[in-house]
Amino acid sequence: MNVTDHPAYNPTPSVPRLLTELTQEEFWTRYATVRGDEGTFHPDYIAARRRTALLLRAVIADLVALADPTDTHHASQAAAAANALRREDGVGLVPATEALSWLRDQYQQYTEGDDLHPPNCPGGCQGAGWVLAPVIWQTDGHPLHAEPVTCLRGEPDDPHAADCTGCHGTGKRYDADYNEYTVCDTYTPDPAYEDTAPISWPDDPWASAPAPAGGYSDEPPLLSRPVDAARRPG
Numbered sequence: 187m188n189v190t191d192h193p194a195y196n197p198t199p200s201v202p203r204l205l206t207e208l209t210q211e212e213f214w215t216r217y218a219t220v221r222g223d224e225g226t227f228h229p230d231y232i233a234a235r236r237r238t239a240l241l242l243r244a245v246i247a248d249l250v251a252l253a254d255p256t257d258t259h260h261a262s263q264a265a266a267a268a269n270a271l272r273r274e275d276g277v278g279l280v281p282a283t284e285a286l287s288w289l290r291d292q293y294q295q296y297t298e299g300d301d302l303h304p305p306n307c308p309g310g311c312q313g314a315g316w317v318l319a320p321v322i323w324q325t326d327g328h329p330l331h332a333e334p335v336t337c338l339r340g341e342p343d344d345p346h347a348a349d350c351t352g353c354h355g356t357g358k359r360y361d362a363d364y365n366e367y368t369v370c371d372t373y374t375p376d377p378a379y380e381d382t383a384p385i386s387w388p389d390d391p392w393a394s395a396p397a398p399a400g401g402y403s404d405e406p407p408l409l410s411r412p413v414d415a416a417r418r419p420g
């Protein structure tokens with residue numbers, strides 16, 4: 187079987203999101219070990235965290251390999267990572283192509299399961315992997331409608347910058363038909379977007395500091411000053 191024909195990763199997962207998931211699963215696994223009280227955690231809990239970490243690690247490697255199907259180096263590393271998961275599962279190691287096909291099936295099953303996150307997930311999903319959150323707002327910002335959305339494990343979602351064609355950096359799209367805002371769920375950069383101001387957080391102390399007399403130092407500027415007035419034209 188040609189692994190590129192395998193109907194997995196649809197939709198293609200976000201690599202940054204996978205890394206967030208991976209680091210949390212690793213944390214929960216290692217935390218108990220480092221504290222020296224691994225025995226106070228249910229063995230199934232620790233095993234599930236460790237297995238999920240190995241699964242996500244292999245999926246990230248596979249996605250990297252898929253970006254260039256001619257790159258056998260990354261493909262073989264992804265296959266080895268998939269076989270590390272097979273070893274954890276106590277099933278035999280298999281050749282690379284088969285390992286990657288199996289990995290994609292495993293990931294599919296993982297995403298369709300009802301225990302996507304640990305039961306003590308910091309995002310409050312209790313393991314389900316989704317939470318109720320507002321997706322439609324009135325123009326005054328009042329939430330109008332909530333729906334099940336992907337649990338972010340208690341970490342803020344990645345921001346959209348001002349060049350996002352959907353939301354221009356606000357995270358919300360205006361729907362003129364209903365005079366309301368809906369969530370902008372996909373950052374879609376406009377390649378033609380031009381802005382003289384650097385994209386930065388308003389409270390970023392590095393954002394627009396004037397060059398000090400002696401040149402730049404490694405210290406962030408801490409003096410209070412009208413950052414926005416200095417940065418924005420007009």
Ligand SMILES: [Zn+2]
Nearest residue numbers: 303307311337
């Ligand atoms: Zn969660």
Ligand SMILES: [Zn+2]
Nearest residue numbers: 346350353370
């Ligand atoms: Zn957006």
